[in-house]
Amino acid sequence: MDSKLRKMTILSSVAVILLVGLLVFYNNRDEGPRRPAVPPGDTQTQEPGDSGDGQIGNDLSAFLRDATFFDPEVNPVLEAAMDASVRLSMVVTSVEKDLRIKIVDLSGEPVTGESFFVELEGLGQYKDLDMDGIIYIGDLASGDYYVKLLPMEGYRVPENEIKVHVKDKVEYVAIDDISLLIKTEADIDAEAEDTGEAEAREDADRTEIKKLQSTTGNSRVGIDVSKWNGEIDWDRVRDAGVEFAIIRAGYRGSVTGSLVEDPYFIANMKGAAASGIPVGVYFFTQAVNEVEAVEEASAVLQMVKEYNLDYPVFIDTEGAGGNGRADGLDVEDRTLVCEAFCRTVENAGYRAGVYGSRNWYNNRLYTDRLDNEYCIWLAEYRSVPLYEGYYQMWQYTSKGEVDGISGNVDMNISYY
Numbered sequence: 172m173d174s175k176l177r178k179m180t181i182l183s184s185v186a187v188i189l190l191v192g193l194l195v196f197y198n199n200r201d202e203g204p205r206r207p208a209v210p211p212g213d214t215q216t217q218e219p220g221d222s223g224d225g226q227i228g229n230d231l232s233a234f235l236r237d238a239t240f241f242d243p244e245v246n247p248v249l250e251a252a253m254d255a256s257v258r259l260s261m262v263v264t265s266v267e268k269d270l271r272i273k274i275v276d277l278s279g280e281p282v283t284g285e286s287f288f289v290e291l292e293g294l295g296q297y298k299d300l301d302m303d304g305i306i307y308i309g310d311l312a313s314g315d316y317y318v319k320l321l322p323m324e325g326y327r328v329p330e331n332e333i334k335v336h337v338k339d340k341v342e343y344v345a346i347d348d349i350s351l352l353i354k355t356e357a358d359i360d361a362e363a364e365d366t367g368e369a370e371a372r373e374d375a376d377r378t379e380i381k382k383l384q385s386t387t388g389n390s391r392v393g394i395d396v397s398k399w400n401g402e403i404d405w406d407r408v409r410d411a412g413v414e415f416a417i418i419r420a421g422y423r424g425s426v427t428g429s430l431v432e433d434p435y436f437i438a439n440m441k442g443a444a445a446s447g448i449p450v451g452v453y454f455f456t457q458a459v460n461e462v463e464a465v466e467e468a469s470a471v472l473q474m475v476k477e478y479n480l481d482y483p484v485f486i487d488t489e490g491a492g493g494n495g496r497a498d499g500l501d502v503e504d505r506t507l508v509c510e511a512f513c514r515t516v517e518n519a520g521y522r523a524g525v526y527g528s529r530n531w532y533n534n535r536l537y538t539d540r541l542d543n544e545y546c547i548w549l550a551e552y553r554s555v556p557l558y559e560g561y562y563q564m565w566q567y568t569s570k571g572e573v574d575g576i577s578g579n580v581d582m583n584i585s586y587y
């Protein structure tokens with residue numbers, strides 16, 4: 172709190188106390204003294220609960236001559252009230268050979284708009300360059316480190332440094348405080364960030380089926396939806412014969428790498444649940460390594476924790492227009508991303524899966540490391556897929572029509 176605001180707070184407090192004192196004096200002006208007069212030279216002792224606390228005779232402004240009245244060491248309640256909004260703390264996590272340091276307020280929210288500095292013992296100082304309340308330090312050797320938030324005017328920072336352990340290997344465990352990193356589309360440039368392109372469209376042929384198919388045996392027919400489908404009348408969707416839905420939870424921005432929640436995610440999850448339609452979820456990845464894949468999985472797990480899932484949590488791996496941050500990954504790194512995402516999801520007790528096109532499975536992934544472990548969701552827009560590998564769900568068109576949804580919708584058959 173700056174000095175001007177502090178003075179205003181003190182003056183406001185003084186005004187309130189004077190007003191209360193005047194009211195008390197006015198209401199009791201005819202009642203005479205509350206205690207016997209004290210002879211000159213005698214000392215008067217106030218007992219706890221005495222109605223004369225803070226007042227000397229009828230002098231209501233006596234407290235102003237008490238040099239310790241506004242002393243924070245003497246009046247800790249007043250001091251705490253004045254600086255509670257600027258007291259800071261740090262939340263520090265490590266996934267693999269890194270540290271993510273979040274500077275948060277008393278409500279646990281990152282403090283933005285300030286260039287905070289932290290000091291890592293033995294390595295120097297690091298600055299919050301983009302002023303988002305988060306400082307990321309990578310390429311660290313594993314081991315114990317001491318982190319200290321450096322003083323900044325107007326804030327009360329922790330006096331002591333924090334001891335943290337930097338992990339040597341990613342553990343495929345959900346990050347507890349990932350919610351601090353999840354953004355909404357109001358925080359980003361969605362047009363630039365949400366650029367996933369369905370490669371399966373390029374491989375479609377004239378045999379593509381665009382209607383809701385009839386299923387037999389253990390198969391089910393369903394849809395997958397995102398913000399691009401707008402508002403959905405889920406009762407009409409159910410009545411049209413849809414038996415399940417895979418709902419986009421969010422995506423990683425293809426430019427900045429921000430973790431973003433789909434703006435229709437909550438509405439779709441609640442709408443499908445209210446209509447009795449079983450659901451799964453998917454997340455469009457732009458992770459460039461295993462650490463980021465764990466972050467993406469953690470974000471999804473945070474988003475779905477209040478909902479019941481009957482179908483897997485899928486990582487959607489496809490291109491982002493050629494300029495996406497993950498478009499240039501080689502086969503090994505892309506496979507590691509999918510494995511890290513799925514292992515993190517399954518370690519949290521959910522079933523995991525991978526979504527991709529026929530070309531992606533044949534040329535961009537080591538599919539043999541995935542299809543024996545996780546649910547494979549194939550995108551191939553033909554009446555009969557050419558893909559020869561094993562899959563448990565098939566997205567057979569992106570141009571379907573279903574009552575309750577305006578425009579085209581993706582349609583799927585599940586053998587899961």
